[in-house]
Amino acid sequence: MENIVIVIPSLEPDEKLLSLLETIRSRQSVTIPIVIVDDGSGIAFEKYFQIAKDKFDCIVLTHEQNFGKGRALKTAMNYVLKHFEKAKGIVTIDSDGQHRYKDMVFCVDAFNVHKDALIMGVRSFDGKVPFKSKFGNLLTRRIMKVITGIKLTDTQTGLRVIPRFFMEQLVNTSGDRFEYEMSMLLEAKKQQVRIVEVPIKTVYIEENQSSHFHALFDSIAIYAVFIKYLFSSVFSFFIDISIFSLIIYFIGESNFQAITIASYIARSISSLFNYLVNNYIVFKNGSSNSFIKYYGLVIIQTFISSLFVSLVHNVLMDFNPTLVKVVIDLLLFVISFYVQKKWVFHKVVK
Structure with a gap:
C-alpha cells in the first residue's frame, strides 16, 4: 500500500x-x-x-x-x-x-x-x-x-x-x-x-x-442527481410542442408543407435549448464535433417526425396534428436519447 x-x-x-x-x-x-x-x-x-x-x-x-x-x-x-x-x-x-x-x-x-x-x-x-x-x-x-x-x-x-x-x-x-x-x-x-x-x-x-x-432526505438528494437528466428532454419537448401548435394555428393549414415548416421552426428553438443543457449539464461529455452530430440528428429526426405526422393526419383527418406529433415525438424521443448517449455526446475511453 x-x-x-x-x-x-x-x-x-x-x-x-x-x-x-x-x-x-x-x-x-x-x-x-x-x-x-x-x-x-x-x-x-x-x-x-x-x-x-x-x-x-x-x-x-x-x-x-x-x-x-x-x-x-x-x-x-x-x-x-x-x-x-x-x-x-x-x-x-x-x-x-x-x-x-x-x-x-x-x-x-x-x-x-x-x-x-x-x-x-x-x-x-x-x-x-x-x-x-x-x-x-x-x-x-x-x-x-x-x-x-x-x-x-x-x-x-x-x-x-x-x-x-x-x-x-x-x-x-x-x-x-x-x-x-x-x-x-x-x-x-x-x-x-x-x-x-x-x-x-x-x-x-x-x-x-x-x-x-437518512432514508428520506438523503434518498431525495441522491435521486435529485438524476432529475436533471429528465428535465432537459421534458422541458425542450414542451417548448417544441407549444411553438409547433402556435405556428400551425397561425398558418391555418395541416398539410405536409405546413407541418414541416412548423416542425423545423419549433425544433430549431427547442433543440438549441436541449443541446446546451445536454452538453453542459446532462451528458457533460460533448466532443468538439458534438454540435454537428447533434444537429445532424435533429434534421433527420424532424424530417421523420414531419413525415409521419403528415401521413397519420392524412389517414385520420379528425385527429389534431399537435396530438399526433406528441405521440410520434414520444416514440422518437427514446431512439434519440440512445443515439445522443452512444454517439453524439460519447467519447471513446482511452
Missing part, C-alpha cells in the same frame, strides 16, 4: 472505529498515513478521535458542525493533495465496520494494476441484508444504467480507491452529503475515468443501525 493514504470520514463513531484502526496498524509493517475527518461529532465523541491520534498516529481533521459525508471526503482530499505530494491516491473506508481490512487491501492491489481507474469495492447483497439497503442500491443502479449508461454492481459503496488526478477534479464536484458518492460516478463518466469493480464481502452490523444515512 505504498503511496496510498487511508481516508476515513466519521460521524459519531464508536468502538468499531478503534477496532478498524487496531487492525490496520497491526497488519501493516509500514505506518501508512490515515486521515480521519470528524464531521461535527461533538464533544461526546472527542475521546475516540483523541485515541486515534495518540494511539494510532492518525491525522484528525475536524468540522465544527456536521456538513455531510461528501464534504468530509472533499476536506480529506484537499488535505492529501496539499500535504502528501507523493501520494498516488487515497482509499476511502467507512468507520462503522462495514468494510473489512482485507477487502481494502484487495482494492488497493487492484489500483496498483489499474492506476488510472476509480476502484470500487462492490457488495453482492447476498445473505441477510436490510431491505432498504438492498432495494435502494438496486433501484439506484438501474436508474443509473438506463439514464447514463454506467453499469455497476454497487453504486453506493464507500470503499473506493481514488487516483490523485481524479481527486483534483472531485474537490470541485457538487454535493456535500451521501449524494456526493453518486456525483463522483457521474464525474468519472464526464472525465472518462474507468471504473473497476472489486468484489467484497457484504457486511451489515446490527441491521446497519449505526449508519447516518
Whole structure:
C-alpha cells in the first residue's frame, strides 16, 4: 500500500472505529498515513478521535458542525493533495465496520494494476441484508444504467480507491452529503475515468443501525442527481410542442408543407435549448464535433417526425396534428436519447 493514504470520514463513531484502526496498524509493517475527518461529532465523541491520534498516529481533521459525508471526503482530499505530494491516491473506508481490512487491501492491489481507474469495492447483497439497503442500491443502479449508461454492481459503496488526478477534479464536484458518492460516478463518466469493480464481502452490523444515512432526505438528494437528466428532454419537448401548435394555428393549414415548416421552426428553438443543457449539464461529455452530430440528428429526426405526422393526419383527418406529433415525438424521443448517449455526446475511453 505504498503511496496510498487511508481516508476515513466519521460521524459519531464508536468502538468499531478503534477496532478498524487496531487492525490496520497491526497488519501493516509500514505506518501508512490515515486521515480521519470528524464531521461535527461533538464533544461526546472527542475521546475516540483523541485515541486515534495518540494511539494510532492518525491525522484528525475536524468540522465544527456536521456538513455531510461528501464534504468530509472533499476536506480529506484537499488535505492529501496539499500535504502528501507523493501520494498516488487515497482509499476511502467507512468507520462503522462495514468494510473489512482485507477487502481494502484487495482494492488497493487492484489500483496498483489499474492506476488510472476509480476502484470500487462492490457488495453482492447476498445473505441477510436490510431491505432498504438492498432495494435502494438496486433501484439506484438501474436508474443509473438506463439514464447514463454506467453499469455497476454497487453504486453506493464507500470503499473506493481514488487516483490523485481524479481527486483534483472531485474537490470541485457538487454535493456535500451521501449524494456526493453518486456525483463522483457521474464525474468519472464526464472525465472518462474507468471504473473497476472489486468484489467484497457484504457486511451489515446490527441491521446497519449505526449508519447516518437518512432514508428520506438523503434518498431525495441522491435521486435529485438524476432529475436533471429528465428535465432537459421534458422541458425542450414542451417548448417544441407549444411553438409547433402556435405556428400551425397561425398558418391555418395541416398539410405536409405546413407541418414541416412548423416542425423545423419549433425544433430549431427547442433543440438549441436541449443541446446546451445536454452538453453542459446532462451528458457533460460533448466532443468538439458534438454540435454537428447533434444537429445532424435533429434534421433527420424532424424530417421523420414531419413525415409521419403528415401521413397519420392524412389517414385520420379528425385527429389534431399537435396530438399526433406528441405521440410520434414520444416514440422518437427514446431512439434519440440512445443515439445522443452512444454517439453524439460519447467519447471513446482511452
